[in-house]
Amino acid sequence: MKKILFSLVTISVMWSCSSSKSLSTAESSIAENSKISAVLWQQTSAEYDALCYQAFNVATHRLNSGDMGNMDVNSKKLAIIMDLDETVLNNSPFNGWLIHNNKTYSPANWMEWSSLAKAEFVPGAIEFMQIAMNQGFKIFFISNRTVQELDFTIANLEKAGIIVNPPDVMLKTNSSSKAERRENVLSNYRVYMLIGDNLADFHNIFENDLSISERKNNALKFRNKFGSKFIVLPNTMYGGWEKALKNSNSDYIQNSNSNGLKKYIKGF
Numbered sequence: 226m227k228k229i230l231f232s233l234v235t236i237s238v239m240w241s242c243s244s245s246k247s248l249s250t251a252e253s254s255i256a257e258n259s260k261i262s263a264v265l266w267q268q269t270s271a272e273y274d275a276l277c278y279q280a281f282n283v284a285t286h287r288l289n290s291g292d293m294g295n296m297d298v299n300s301k302k303l304a305i306i307m308d309l310d311e312t313v314l315n316n317s318p319f320n321g322w323l324i325h326n327n328k329t330y331s332p333a334n335w336m337e338w339s340s341l342a343k344a345e346f347v348p349g350a351i352e353f354m355q356i357a358m359n360q361g362f363k364i365f366f367i368s369n370r371t372v373q374e375l376d377f378t379i380a381n382l383e384k385a386g387i388i389v390n391p392p393d394v395m396l397k398t399n400s401s402s403k404a405e406r407r408e409n410v411l412s413n414y415r416v417y418m419l420i421g422d423n424l425a426d427f428h429n430i431f432e433n434d435l436s437i438s439e440r441k442n443n444a445l446k447f448r449n450k451f452g453s454k455f456i457v458l459p460n461t462m463y464g465g466w467e468k469a470l471k472n473s474n475s476d477y478i479q480n481s482n483s484n485g486l487k488k489y490i491k492g493f
């Protein structure tokens with residue numbers, strides 16, 4: 226039952242973010258109902274909060290452990306790379322607004338929300354950033370918010386007392402790929418940890434057009450990094466996995482008797 230519920234929740238993102246794929250009426254209906262579940266869980270479950278606390282507790286523990294691995298701490302300064310949306314900033318009110326107003330995501334309505342600079346913070350994020358900064362770690366924010374959102378984004382962070390230099394907030398210019406921005410950080414810093422809600426926040430391989438199975442195989446490949454160098458936050462509302470549904474015509478059919486998105490859902 227849990228798996229089915231989770232699958233329904235995850236399907237919701239198809240509805241909100243996949244403008245390139247037109248859904249049938251039946252699929253839209255499923256997706257719309259599931260979108261509500263996704264936002265409801267993110268906003269109301271204490272389990273969501275607990276998972277976020279858990280992620281930042283693990284990250285903090287690693288900072289305090291002094292375990293620098295095989296990093297040559299003398300050669301370069303240490304940095305932490307953090308994503309912003311659903312890693313530091315909680316945008317579930319935007320997704321809730323879409324539901325209440327029967328709208329789908331667009332760059333314009335997103336900008337309307339982000340320009341308010343009033344996103345609250347993911348549980349545990351503020352304390353983690355304060356500890357890391359106090360310990361001398363440099364934090365770079367690599368986000369696919371657009372460069373037009375820089376001022377709002379900095380203003381939003383400042384509301385929690387997180388003061389950043391504009392160049393440390395690396396937003397999207399031409400490409401959604403975070404690879405080049407990560408490389409820029411790596412040219413001057415040792416990256417001690419990466420924190421995000423999307424696997425593309427951690428490694429370039431997840432930026433490719435992968436199927437569900439390929440993404441899962443890559444997660445398996447990096448399994449030892451999760452909870453050490455890679456710290457993952459939960460996000461049921463949207464993410465890179467949506468694209469994988471579109472890339473998975475035959476490799477992940479769980480129920481060949483079903484149509485549309487339901488075919489990816491395993492029953493018993």
Ligand SMILES: [Mg+2]
Nearest residue numbers: 308310311422
């Ligand atoms: Mg994110």
